Amino acid sequence: MKILAIDTSNQVLGVALLDDENIIGEFVTNLKKNHSVRLMPAVDRLMKEANMAPEQLNKIVVAKGPGSYTGVRIGMATAKSLAWALNIPIVGVSSLEVLAFQGRLFSSYICPFFDARRGLIFTGLYKWENGEMSLKLDEQNILMEEWLEQLAAKQEKVLILSPDIDMYKETILRMMGDLAIIPEKPFHIAKPSHLALAGLNREADNTHNLSPNYLRLAEAEANWLKMQKENKNG
Amino acid sequence: MKNDNYIVGIETSCDETAVAIVKNGTEIISNVVASQIESHKRFGGVVPEIASRHHVEQMTIVLEEAFEQAAIEWEAIDAVAVTEGPGLVGALLIGVNAAKALAFAKQKPLVGVHHIAGHIYANRFEQEFEFPLLALVVSGGHTELVLMKEHGHFEVIGETRDDAAGEAYDKVARMLNLPYPGGPHIDRLAGTGEESIKFPRAWLEEESFDFSFSGLKSSVINTIHNAKQRGEELKNEDIAASFQASVVEVLTEKTYKAAKQYGVKKVIVAGGVAANQGLRTALQKKFSEIAIPLLIPPLNLCTDNAAMIAGAGTIAYQQGKRSGWDLNANPSLVLG
Numbered sequence: 001m002k003i004l005a006i007d008t009s010n011q012v013l014g015v016a017l018l019d020d021e022n023i024i025g026e027f028v029t030n031l032k033k034n035h036s037v038r039l040m041p042a043v044d045r046l047m048k049e050a051n052m053a054p055e056q057l058n059k060i061v062v063a064k065g066p067g068s069y070t071g072v073r074i075g076m077a078t079a080k081s082l083a084w085a086l087n088i089p090i091v092g093v094s095s096l097e098v099l100a101f102q103g104r105l106f107s108s109y110i111c112p113f114f115d116a117r118r119g120l121i122f123t124g125l126y127k128w129e130n131g132e133m134s135l136k137l138d139e140q141n142i143l144m145e146e147w148l149e150q151l152a153a154k155q156e157k158v159l160i161l162s163p164d165i166d167m168y169k170e171t172i173l174r175m176m177g178d179l180a181i182i183p184e185k186p187f188h189i190a191k192p193s194h195l196a197l198a199g200l201n202r203e204a205d206n207t208h209n210l211s212p213n214y215l216r217l218a219e220a221e222a223n224w225l226k227m228q229k230e231n232k233n234g
Numbered sequence: 235m236k237n238d239n240y241i242v243g244i245e246t247s248c249d250e251t252a253v254a255i256v257k258n259g260t261e262i263i264s265n266v267v268a269s270q271i272e273s274h275k276r277f278g279g280v281v282p283e284i285a286s287r288h289h290v291e292q293m294t295i296v297l298e299e300a301f302e303q304a305a306i307e308w309e310a311i312d313a314v315a316v317t318e319g320p321g322l323v324g325a326l327l328i329g330v331n332a333a334k335a336l337a338f339a340k341q342k343p344l345v346g347v348h349h350i351a352g353h354i355y356a357n358r359f360e361q362e363f364e365f366p367l368l369a370l371v372v373s374g375g376h377t378e379l380v381l382m383k384e385h386g387h388f389e390v391i392g393e394t395r396d397d398a399a400g401e402a403y404d405k406v407a408r409m410l411n412l413p414y415p416g417g418p419h420i421d422r423l424a425g426t427g428e429e430s431i432k433f434p435r436a437w438l439e440e441e442s443f444d445f446s447f448s449g450l451k452s453s454v455i456n457t458i459h460n461a462k463q464r465g466e467e468l469k470n471e472d473i474a475a476s477f478q479a480s481v482v483e484v485l486t487e488k489t490y491k492a493a494k495q496y497g498v499k500k501v502i503v504a505g506g507v508a509a510n511q512g513l514r515t516a517l518q519k520k521f522s523e524i525a526i527p528l529l530i531p532p533l534n535l536c537t538d539n540a541a542m543i544a545g546a547g548t549i550a551y552q553q554g555k556r557s558g559w560d561l562n563a564n565p566s567l568v569l570g
């Protein structure tokens with residue numbers, strides 16, 4: 001089964017082509033550049049290098065967020081339209097789960113996160129168990145300090161993974177001490193081949209219904225809901 | 235040999251997710267528009283982030299409906315055309331990336347289209363163009379006079395220096411506490427009111443075909459404010475009628491003058507404000523005086539849709555224009 005995996009949910013642009021578990025090719029950059037401009041040329045190039053035509057694809061796997069709203073949507077719009085046009089299944093995988101795969105060989109907790117501004121992060125807690133990446137604490141949009149308190153309370157080692165690790169390293173070490181394991185930089189970058197692997201045997205999503213995993217309401221909507229509530233109470 | 239051209243059009247520049255299939259740039263095979271007006275109403279205007287969220291959720295649904303209605307196979311499709319700008323960048327991105335994915339999946343040519351070129355080409359579904367042609371483009375984001383000497387060739391001879399006509403409508407509507415979108419409400423009120431207030435007309439320089447609506451907008455604000463201070467009661471109908479009279483007179487006169495000066499063979503009106511009854515009536519009256527035919531599209535083709543993008547895309551395709559896989563959304567794309 002030929003799988004095309006697409007991840008533009010954060011700064012990393014990742015495209016991978018796999019035949020079942022075998023990587024045919026993988027393209028990863030970690031640049032502050034425009035995903036909209038670079039995604040389709042990357043897919044085109046990878047397919048050409050592999051001498052493959054689009055209709056040979058059997059499945060699309062896409063990173064559905066959390067991350068940059070715009071980035072997530074660029075990947076989603078592309079992946080959904082490809083799946084619809086080619087009439088092949090699509091699977092959406094959490095961008096946090098994809099990053100957690102970088103800790104696949106770690107035996108304790110794995111905590112992937114992305115910066116969500118103003119001290120907030122998008123995160124979740126994972127552990128590799130029974131042959132899959134299983135979620136131990138729900139994905140959420142939470143203050144880093146609040147999250148770290150919960151992790152520290154577990155009194156177990158946690159592997160911390162994030163492309164934004166530099167921003168929070170001090171805070172993490174201050175609050176978790178030896179319980180936090182922070183590896184070298186290349187481990188903090190999600191790989192599209194892992195995304196493909198995560199989606200390989202997963203049941204397909206409904207192409208029309210698959211939508212981004214924002215983990216947060218649009219600001220205007222959040223404000224509107226707050227106002228409704230205040231009006232009701234006051 | 236195949237002589238007909240079938241083009242898929244995709245439009246997501248604002249709050250409408252739209253897909254259409256058009257034959258030869260003149261015949262609409264299918265034209266599906268998913269409007270988001272209901273979900274933006276509570277915010278009193280289009281919220282870009284929410285528009286983008288809706289687009290990504292609606293895109294494949296609208297695509298499927300457009301193909302089902304057209305009952306056409308991909309083999310018959312010549313190209314995929316998409317609005318690349320101007321518009322809301324996050325919204326445009328959904329259409330552009332969906333279009334690239336479709337064109338790539340089916341290995342079809344990709345053609346980026348200017349949104350205003352689309353509005354102009356909506357008229358070609360009614361009547362074939364004759365050149366030189368003058369287009370008055372009026373919408374929430376645009377007020378322009380565009381001269382066309384041939385297909386696919388656009389020369390902006392006049393444009394707004396501040397607010398678009400549609401923007402002025404929305405702002406005045408908000409002052410009168412009318413629901414969003416306010417344009418149609420002002421048009422309706424104006425129909426029953428009287429031009430009792432003489433608002434200014436921004437003619438600008440003698441030779442200029444440019445527009446300006448910010449002075450008019452301020453004048454409306456001041457008039458309402460002053461009346462309130464004096465404890466006078468102004469009828470909303472009369473404010474609407476007086477405001478609309480100023481907008482319509484300037485638009486009509488400038489279009490008329492440009493049509494005569496450039497010796498055009500046809501005048502067309504395009505954009506959402508072309509649905510305005512006051513404007514339609516005034517233009518029809520003015521142009522009935524001279525021998526230049528005036529064409530105003532039916533209401534459903536005035537507002538944003540994808541048939542118009544496929545229409546403009548057909549000409550671009552036939553003229554050999556192609557976009558690469560690196561096509562991007564361009565929120566401030568220039569017409570021409």
Ligand SMILES: [Zn+2]
Binds near residue numbers: 349353373506537538
């Ligand atoms: Zn428009």
